[in-house]
Amino acid sequence: MSRVLQARGIVMTFRNGDEETEVLRGVDVELATGELVALVGASGSGKSTLLSILGLLLRPTAGEIEIAGQRVEGMSERARAAFRNQRLGFVFQFHHLLPDFTAMENVAFPAAAPAGGITPDMRRRALSLLDRVGLADRADFPATRLSGGQKQRVAIARALMNKPDLIIADEPTGNLDLRSAGQVLDLMGEVNREDGGTFLICTHDEHVAARCDRRIQLVDGRVQPQDEGSDHPD
Amino acid sequence: MFALKVARRYLTSNPAQTVLLVTGVALGVTVFIFITALIEGLAVRLTDEVTANSAHVSLEPATRLAEILPGDPAVRTEGVALVSTFQRRQIRAWRSTAELITRQPGISALSPQISGNAFLVKGEAVQPVSVTGLEPEGLDAITPITPNLVAGQGALGADGLLIGTQLAEDLGLTAGQPVLLRTDRGGERLLTVRGVFKTGLQSLDSRVAFLSLQTARPLFDLPEGVTNIEIKLDDPGRAREVADFLAGATGLRATPWQDKNLNLEDALEAQGRTGTLIQIFSLISIIIGVASALVLSAYRRRSEVGIMRAFGISGGFIVAVFMLQGLLIGLAGGLLGCVSGYGLCSFLASLTDAEGNAPLPIAPERGGYVAVLILTTIGAVLASAFPARSASRIDPLEAIQQ
Numbered sequence: 001m002s003r004v005l006q007a008r009g010i011v012m013t014f015r016n017g018d019e020e021t022e023v024l025r026g027v028d029v030e031l032a033t034g035e036l037v038a039l040v041g042a043s044g045s046g047k048s049t050l051l052s053i054l055g056l057l058l059r060p061t062a063g064e065i066e067i068a069g070q071r072v073e074g075m076s077e078r079a080r081a082a083f084r085n086q087r088l089g090f091v092f093q094f095h096h097l098l099p100d101f102t103a104m105e106n107v108a109f110p111a112a113a114p115a116g117g118i119t120p121d122m123r124r125r126a127l128s129l130l131d132r133v134g135l136a137d138r139a140d141f142p143a144t145r146l147s148g149g150q151k152q153r154v155a156i157a158r159a160l161m162n163k164p165d166l167i168i169a170d171e172p173t174g175n176l177d178l179r180s181a182g183q184v185l186d187l188m189g190e191v192n193r194e195d196g197g198t199f200l201i202c203t204h205d206e207h208v209a210a211r212c213d214r215r216i217q218l219v220d221g222r223v224q225p226q227d228e229g230s231d232h233p234d
Numbered sequence: 235m236f237a238l239k240v241a242r243r244y245l246t247s248n249p250a251q252t253v254l255l256v257t258g259v260a261l262g263v264t265v266f267i268f269i270t271a272l273i274e275g276l277a278v279r280l281t282d283e284v285t286a287n288s289a290h291v292s293l294e295p296a297t298r299l300a301e302i303l304p305g306d307p308a309v310r311t312e313g314v315a316l317v318s319t320f321q322r323r324q325i326r327a328w329r330s331t332a333e334l335i336t337r338q339p340g341i342s343a344l345s346p347q348i349s350g351n352a353f354l355v356k357g358e359a360v361q362p363v364s365v366t367g368l369e370p371e372g373l374d375a376i377t378p379i380t381p382n383l384v385a386g387q388g389a390l391g392a393d394g395l396l397i398g399t400q401l402a403e404d405l406g407l408t409a410g411q412p413v414l415l416r417t418d419r420g421g422e423r424l425l426t427v428r429g430v431f432k433t434g435l436q437s438l439d440s441r442v443a444f445l446s447l448q449t450a451r452p453l454f455d456l457p458e459g460v461t462n463i464e465i466k467l468d469d470p471g472r473a474r475e476v477a478d479f480l481a482g483a484t485g486l487r488a489t490p491w492q493d494k495n496l497n498l499e500d501a502l503e504a505q506g507r508t509g510t511l512i513q514i515f516s517l518i519s520i521i522i523g524v525a526s527a528l529v530l531s532a533y534r535r536r537s538e539v540g541i542m543r544a545f546g547i548s549g550g551f552i553v554a555v556f557m558l559q560g561l562l563i564g565l566a567g568g569l570l571g572c573v574s575g576y577g578l579c580s581f582l583a584s585l586t587d588a589e590g591n592a593p594l595p596i597a598p599e600r601g602g603y604v605a606v607l608i609l610t611t612i613g614a615v616l617a618s619a620f621p622a623r624s625a626s627r628i629d630p631l632e633a634i635q636q
Contacts, residue, residue: 052631055544057544057630057631057634058631078548080546081543081546081547081548081549082546082548083546084544084545084546085545085546085547086546088546090544090545092541092634096537096538096541096634098538098541098542099247099538100243100244100247101243109542109545109547110545110546110547112236113236113237113240113542113545113547113548113551114546114547114548114551115236116235116236116237117235117236117239118236170634
């Protein structure tokens with residue numbers, strides 16, 4: 001199985017005046033294509049920071065990152081943005097849909113903005129993704145008229161729009177009721193199984209972690225070897 | 235263009251705020267147009283009033299200057315103006331000059347004249363007058379005399395004279411009565427007052443007498459030439475340009491009306507500067523209004539913009555979205571302001587007082603509409619530059635974590 005992500009020796013130090021805080025202390029992460037991986041750890045363990053670094057939203061103090069065969073740490077901001085747009089998908093705890101746009105427009109947005117408009121192909125793909133997440137009949141609904149679970153499903157469809165190599169999800173069910181959370185997890189599982197989508201899901205929720213192929217546990221800024229770690233995040 | 239669609243969507247998502255913003259811009263534009271139309275109208279009215287009874291360009295014989303021949307550059311040379319006392323200053327070739335002038339565009343009327351000083355004598359009463367000899371068919375070319383006749387008629391004939399009401403009163407004259415004209419050239423002739431006019435200008439009504447060019451010739455000892463050629467233009471504003479051209483083309487001294495009314499020109503320029511200041515302040519208020527609204531909009535949409543940045547949407551796209559909002563606001567407010575400005579100016583121009591005069595000398599057609607539309611649109615786009623730039627720099631991570 002090919003490798004989608006390989007991060008080696010990731011160090012992240014935040015500086016506040018003279019005080020330095022080392023949040024990540026040499027983290028190594030590797031994800032194979034089609035894996036569904038949970039990133040777990042207690043609050044303050046550094047998992048959100050690691051997720052931001054792997055999502056190219058934050059530059060690490062040190063370390064090497066290779067995503068879909070490309071080294072990314074030396075890229076300019078413009079190149080990182082283009083890389084995020086083309087190769088990565090994001091699902092956040094809050095759906096962060098654009099309220100002035102319909103479900104279909106929200107899904108198509110990551111492709112439409114760089115291209116200068118929604119082409120018929122983009123529209124077809126956005127509608128098929130909405131169909132995939134069970135919201136074909138809501139395509140022309142304004143985002144504000146969707147329920148919380150529906151919004152998060154639209155957000156997943158949006159993350160898939162540009163056929164990313166890696167989808168990074170930060171507490172994707174953290175803001176949903178049990179039923180909606182179950183639907184979102186089912187959906188991510190389906191996309192993973194049927195489309196071979198690779199997911200790295202940051203979560204506090206043991207139920208979410210339990211449905212992943214494997215888990216990466218962070219403890220105090222380091223990856224805990226699986227045989228040493230607890231199955232239950234704090 | 236997708237950025238335009240996003241910009242439009244942002245503006246229509248909060249119609250009340252957008253309507254307020256566009257109305258604010260439109261108000262600024264309306265003020266700009268009102269001030270422009272008022273100042274332009276005032277300038278037109280003052281110019282019309284000043285030039286209604288006088289020429290826009292006057293041609294007279296030039297002062298003859300001695301030619302300085304090139305010599306040793308080390309030797310200092312000086313030139314002097316040579317005013318001949320042996321030769322009459324006149325325009326001999328006035329017919330060909332007149333033909334040349336009438337071929338030029340924008341010339342509405344032309345009057346070759348013999349002007350000089352004289353006395354009108356009626357019994358023991360003597361009054362100094364400025365005499366203007368002109369072609370009878372061109373009597374009204376420069377100064378509208380016939381429409382202002384209060385007695386008699388405008389036909390000058392061979393011995394006719396037209397005088398103002400004040401002069402007629404000073405000499406106890408009425409239309410049809412004879413009067414002796416004695417010129418500063420020693421000419422003397424008994425003429426008949428054919429008509430009495432009242433222009434409302436004291437200088438004309440009390441000091442000027444009109445007679446025919448042929449009658450004036452022997453009186454002023456000018457059998458061929460004329461002393462001056464007076465010209466009216468379609469656009470008095472071009473007087474300086476036309477005067478420069480005619481001076482070069484004819485070798486005569488050409489004086490535009492502005493040079494005879496320097497105080498008025500200064501006043502108009504001062505008025506223009508005041509208007510420009512008000513226009514600048516109107517534009518500044520438009521720019522500040524648009525900028526502050528878009529700064530607020532950018533702040534309110536930090537999270538959305540942050541998400542776009544997280545998806546890898548370029549900073550250029552974000553800048554375009556906010557600058558297009560500025561463009562749309564500027565265009566909409568500018569167009570609305572042009573319509574309301576024209577409406578306001580037209581309404582004010584249509585108001586008349588009891589005598590049928592407009593109380594405000596406003597010129598609705600001179601509101602500077604194209605200029606204000608362009609300036610407002612550019613101003614609104616520039617005003618959006620700062621919020622656009624700050625929005626494009628929003629840290630996606632910070633926005634997501636909010």
